[in-house]
Amino acid sequence: GGGQSQNQKAQSIVPTPREQTLVVDQTDFTVFDSFNPFIPNGWQTNAGFDQVSQEYLFYYNLVTGETKPWLGKEWKYNANYTSLTLTLNPKAHWNDGQPLTSKDVKFSIDMLKSNAALAGGADFQRFVKDVTTPDAQTVVINLNEPDPRFHYFFICGIVSARLRIMPEHIWSKKDPMSFQNNPPVMSGPYKLDRTIPAQFMYVWKKDPNYWNKDELDPKPEYVVYRSSPKSQDAEVGQFKQAQFDITTNIDYKQASAIKNTGYANISIITKFVDPCPRAFAINCDPSKGLLADPRMHWAISYLVDRKQDGEKIWPVPTPVAQFPWANYQGNDKWSNQELASKYQLTYDPKKAAALLDEMGATLGSNGKRSYQGKPLHYEVSTSSKVGDPEYIFAQNLADELNKVGIDATVRYYEGATWQDRFNQGNFDITGYYICGNVFDPGQLYTYFETAKTKPIGQDATAGGNLTRAQYKDLDELARKLDGSDPSDPKNKGLYDQALEAFYKNLPYIPICQTVYPSIVNTSYWSGWPLDDNLNQVPLNWWGQFLFVIGNLKPAAKS
Amino acid sequence: MAKNALKTVEKKTAVGSPLLDIEDLKVYYNTISGVAQAVDGVNLQIKRGEILGIAGESGCGKSTLTTALLRLTKPPAYVAAGRILFYPLNQQPINLLEVDGPDLRAFRWRNLAYLPQGSMSALNPVLRVKDQFSDVMLEHSEMSKRDALAMVPDLLKQVGLEAYVANMYPHELSGGMKQRVTLAMAIALEPDLLVADEPTTALDVHVQRVIIQMLAGLRDKMGMTVIIVTHDMAVHAELADRVAVMYAGGVVEVGDVRQIFKAPKHPYTRGLIGSIPRIGGERIRLGGIGGNTPSPRNWPTGCRFHPRCPQAMPICSQETPAFLPVANEAGSKVELQPLVACHLYSHPEAEGTSR
Amino acid sequence: MITSKPDRLGLSGRQVLSAYRSWRTAHPLIAYAIRRFIAYLFTLWAAFTVTFFFFRLIPGNPIAGYIQSLQAKQVYNAQASVDMVKYYNRIFGLDGNLFQQYTHYMYQVFIQHDLGPSLLSFPTPSQVLIMRALPWTIGLLGLATIIAWVLGIIFGALLGWKRDKKVADWVTNITIGLSHIPYYFVALILVFFLAYQMNLFPSTAAYDPGIDPAISWDFIESVVEHGLLPAFSIVVIGMCGWMLSTRMLLVTILGEDYLTFAEAKGLKPRQILMRYALRNCYLPQITGLGITLGTIFNGNVLVEQLFVYPGIGNLFVTAVQQLDYNTIQGIVALAIFGVLTANLIIDLLLPALDPRVKYA
Amino acid sequence: MRRFIQAIRGFWSASHKVQIGIVILAFFILVALFHPLINSAIGHGSDPLAVSASEAWELPNAQHLLGTDRYGRDILAMTVTATVASLEVGTIAGLLSTIIGVVVAFVAGYKGGKLDSFLSGFTDIILVVPSFPLLITLSAYTTKVSLFFIALMLAIFSWPFAARTIRSQVLSLRNRPYVELAKVTKLNDFEIIFMELLPNLLPFIGVGFASAALGSIFALVGLEVIGLGPSGTLDLGLMLNWAQSWGALTLGCWPLFVAPVVVLTLLFLAVNLINIGLEEVYNPRLRKMAGA
Amino acid sequence: MQGIELDNITQTFRGAAMRSTGSEFKAVDNVSFSLDADPPQIVSLVGQSGSGKSTIARIILGLQKPTSGSVTYNGKDIYKLSSKEYDIYRREVQPVFQDPYGIFNPFYRVDRVFWTAINKFKLASSKQKGLALIEEALQAVDLRPEDVLKRYPHQLSGGQRQRVMLARVHLLQPKFIIADEPVSMLDAAVRVLFLNILLDFKQKYGMTTLFITHDLSTAYYVGGEIMVISRGQIVERGSVDTVLVQPSHPYTQMLLASVPVPDPDARWHEKTESPLKQEEEKAVIPQIPDLEVPGSI
Ligand SMILES: Nc1ncnc2c1ncn2[C@@H]1O[C@H](COP(=O)(O)OP(=O)(O)OP(=O)(O)O)[C@@H](O)[C@H]1O
């Protein structure tokens, strides 16, 4: 490979034979001896555990919109959606040889249900009445209230699924609050070989007894997840030596530069966008005055220069957002072009000014707008650091607001602080991301139910209506969607109505899709889901990466 | 030891022959505000076996002169001119200002020993007394370390210290003891010349007395030549054979100690002697010397004392008086004639009026 | 003070006191050591207390951080979090009022010798994480510090001794320039040129991952190779500091009377330098070395970050990012402990090293 | 007053080192004072720091002397703005820490007794507490990110140094005969501190201020280099951080890295030259060796 | 009674080094004496270095509170004076210190010592009057105003500086001068001038001086009463002519015997045997603990 010839001297950064190893570059690792995903930072989703060791019942492919049964074979609801029946794959077994059965699923749910302090425990407490196991492959989950979406808990959508199944024969003897689960007994194709804390590295080794070899027989003997160096320059250097195979930590500019200088074994995957389009969230609480008025949302929307934000500011040229979800093929079924052209999200400061005038936010002689005698002032907050693209989005909006006469400032808050302020409704306009829609937009619209709002100063996380949107039309439709089965084509009309209501009120203002390009080094492995053949989520910290690995083949040596 | 004894005998026989000849020595300091002519044209002869006292007010250049004698002048000071001729026993005189490196080192301590001003701090605080002795003895002789160390108690005894002092660290000693340790070190090699710069200033009166008597005794015993620098005239009266009075970087009068105290010639010397209070006797009001010490960066023209001189004449501010012998009423011998730099004596007509 | 109010003390009190005083006079060194040790314990306690309250007063708490991370992963529910918060507050010693938290922490640290569970890697105790990182930091910084010290003394002595030479003047000026530059500046530049551009050195990690940590020649070689670059930046800057202080001390000592006296004694220059001048500047430098060695427990955050070195500094930053209070506090406590202990050791050793220091 | 002018003149003429240092500092102060003008000149009237004002990652050219950054902002203008911010933080932090240090030092040193034991004990404890880790923590969790707050934060950890050195000076001055003379001339404590002691400590205080200011600037830069800077203000550290995390050097955009490094080095050099120059002038031992 | 009276003054110190051993050290041990304003007199206090002379001076000046005992002024404890009485005390008891260098704040011009005195004690109603007072005072000590005013301390010689301090005393016209080794740093020639001025002050202005010195001959020169202090205790007192001519205490005798005589014809070694033996010296040197232990903590 070209990588090796670049620098003969360069030593491999992995402790395993390089040509048998898939090296995945990730961000900081801190945990090396605990694989208990239910306790604080007890595991790291991006260390391989979630990708090559832990498996889920179903995998949703956002690119294609298909759901792949895996540990599970199928799910079924009763007529009024109060009971869900899951069927498991009888072949499945744990990597210590013990069969993976309905008992394990029941055990896992019960463990979470009875332990609110475990991560995710609260969800099951709330929704699940009880779990029964008629046979080894069947799990019946009785729910506290009708829910046509409960099966989402078992599908790996974004990154992972809500339910992680743990082997009963191991966990039942342990205190789940302190059990380290090391080495993890899981069902995936790789077993933990070792962790090397001093190298910030996890080494996973292929399990010869993997239960699903027929469907998935990955070629790499080892998968190594390692922390990337903190510096771009170091990272680029290692990439050029083909020290690792895939990363998202190399800047697009840098990657293009590598490509342009004639480095052949590089591929840049830019087609897969982040599932959460960037947006501004508006505080729609009635006490916020003009901000609660949908016209204001549109005025703000007209001030967002999405083209500039997407093409210039975002490091990778990125499509603008029109729908409140990512532009995946799988999402196409929810989109409605007619509505989109009716409510086109454009950059048009004049329209914004007109709307402001219409609302009575009049321009004073000092060039500042005021409403009912009070000068308008908004803070555009963000949790993105100064210099990050999202910060620049916020800054651009503040600049535009100032230009139309609304006094606006940008303010960065550190993550937890920002989150806290957001939860409590202490914000005007904030940089946000629309992440509600994984499987169907119904999930998104629940966030706008009036009943789920809380007064400013109280935590509104439980219901999720953080923008404090209280719009009758949107509220009604959202509640209707809650009880309806998304897979039922009869409901399509309802979805269109809801989308229109969303557009009318616009509590979130979509900006653009976001792309985190995966940079792939093809020196050792080929068969990646590249732009010209994007068939799977290429992100290496998603559960779906399992299938990417399954498709890899040793690169043909030139 | 035997060798030293022989040397002592030789030295005693050589008493009275010249030891050191300082000719027109100039030592200047580079300072921010100009060149300070701290020692400016000193002429002085030292004979073997004598105790020469150097007196003068603070800042007149006494220490600068002595450090130059020992070639210890350090920047910002430098020797601007002059010669220092040293007469070793049975050898040709050598200009000390021209030797360097190992040659100079050979001269040091064997021939020229030094008790620095404030010699309380002359001892290395981290070495035991005996090690500081052996260092210097090993440097200047072929003896073994054991022999050198064996000599230490003896030397200490000579200055009235017990042998155990050898094992002590400097900070464990009192000021007087430290002073005596340095003295013992100075006589270890029985040097020809011992230069002691204010050896007693920081000490209490009784310790001062011990040291002074010790110096006198050593000279008697070893035939050593001693230069003692102090502004305390009483000390000179106690110890010195001859006294050189310095004023403003130059020697203004040299003479026998009795002559200096009984019949001072130079008006400055007279003022100095006239300012010394004595215990007992009638209480008379003393005169003192009015005016201020001139700055070494800017000496007065002519005779440097003229601005303060009660007998100043017009010529004093114009012409520098020569350093000439003056006949002494007491002594008729030429070598006992005092040398004085004063226009009162260089002009015969003036001489008459002063007497 | 005591003598001024003798009547206040009862007869027995006075007797005890005078007995104690006479004992103190009889064993000044032991008395001093005991006193010094008590002072040490007190300062340790005070510094721990100051930092404890410092951290508690900073807004934000680890549980909130955890909850927030769950929220970001969508596995969160405000109502249920009450239980979670309560549980973890207890585990992390955050329940009760500030004073109860404080006594709990002190009890845990001083009596149970436990820094509490880490949040980074719950439920692994913090001290395990710290102990995992510590050898790397000590190895890298300890060695670099000692090398810098030795070189600094040698070159500093040369600079001081040859201070009249023009070259020495120039070197001094350059050294002054370098000595105050932060390490990370040099590290940034070094790593860019030597590691990325020229590929002469590895730029990350502490050793070659192909080698298993063991007492083997390969491993040591690899550790050294990986440590060279980060160490170099520390050595260069550290050395300049030592050079300057040595030079300064030497210049001061060269002006002392006992040096003039040594010269007057006609000793050889070498002997004057070694026995008279340098001897006297070892002590402050040894003291300085001791104190610097005490501070290495801080880790060198910046250098470790830049070189992805698995030491304390790196751990610290991660702990801060994850709001792992116990680990943060543990590292800070270790740093304080290091500095104070180094000071204590030096103070107790000093009488043995310097004849002048006496406590009687 | 004349004494002050004289002191300043003495300061200036003290040595070449001092002169060079003062010239560099003066240059930066001028830049700071006129930076809006400079920036508008760079942007030919418009804001050169506006996002997408120009193409991203331009290499140095006639239009952009130092090129542009990831968002098409002029790096020269960025440097100027960042320098101003850094100087501002440094100045405020330096002032705060000097004021705290001086007050503590004078109260402790002059009053002595129990208060002194307490204050110097406290100072010593703060000194053993590792400041950089605490700074990291503070900057990560703090919510108030105004320039002043950052400066205050930095000052909290730098005052003990000033306090300790000044206290030892006060102790040495406290028993000077002229202080005792002042006491018997009925000057009160306040007058003694301000009229008798403080003027003599001005050089110390000045040097202390400069070091604290410089130290604060560098501490902040340090925090920012590892991405833990608390502020949202564009300063030199942030530029370095960007250069690092954007890989500016491999993209050939060296000015983003080099410009802040050069500015910091110059600032550092200036203050150190002044310090060293003054020390050579005021410390007779050093003067001796300098042969002046 | 009129004047300053010291009653059983004791001053103990605990040095830094001694703190570890806890031993205390009596710098002044049960000292009592009085200074009368009428008739004006010069009282000398002589003793070796470290015998407690300066400590006594500082105690009288109120710069140091004694461990026990009291200082009374006109019968009143100086620590219990009303603020008005305290003002008077300040005005009437003034020091001349040993070190002519440290006495001036190097930051200010020399005349500041006059002006602060004038302002603080309200000696003059206008600037002109103040200036006139200063010039008069300078003339009284033989200084030319133009040599002194508008100058910085480092521009004056030691003798000039010490005389400026005398001028200050002249300006204030106190009843008592506490002069702590005022001449020990001066040359013999300048010293006499200074002593003469001090004598004049007694004569002309009726000032009483506590003259502290370690130099017996200057004590003899100024005449009057003398107290000999050794290790904090006053061992002998009386008129100079008796104490220094016929000393009765062995310590005074020893001191006197050690004073070099400025007469080459009356040398010690030409007198009888050395008065000092090893043991004596050991006994006499007060073992003063080092206060500043190098490298101590
Ligand atoms: N390092 C120096 N730099 C500049 N001038 C100096 C230096 N040392 C001494 N001088 C000047 O040289 C002159 C002579 O000084 P020296 O020390 O020889 O006097 P001295 O007679 O020994 O005085 P003392 O009795 O105070 O010891 C003085 O005027 C002094 O100011």
Ligand SMILES: Nc1ncnc2c1ncn2[C@@H]1O[C@H](COP(=O)(O)OP(=O)(O)OP(=O)(O)O)[C@@H](O)[C@H]1O
């Ligand atoms: N503040 C202090 N703390 C501790 N010890 C002190 C203090 N002040 C003075 N002493 C000690 O008290 C003793 C008497 O000191 P004092 O200054 O009164 O002596 P002195 O007779 O004036 O000596 P000198 O002639 O050297 O001036 C000395 O041993 C001194 O070290």
Ligand SMILES: [Mg+2]
């Ligand atoms: Mg001298």
Ligand SMILES: [Mg+2]
């Ligand atoms: Mg005294």
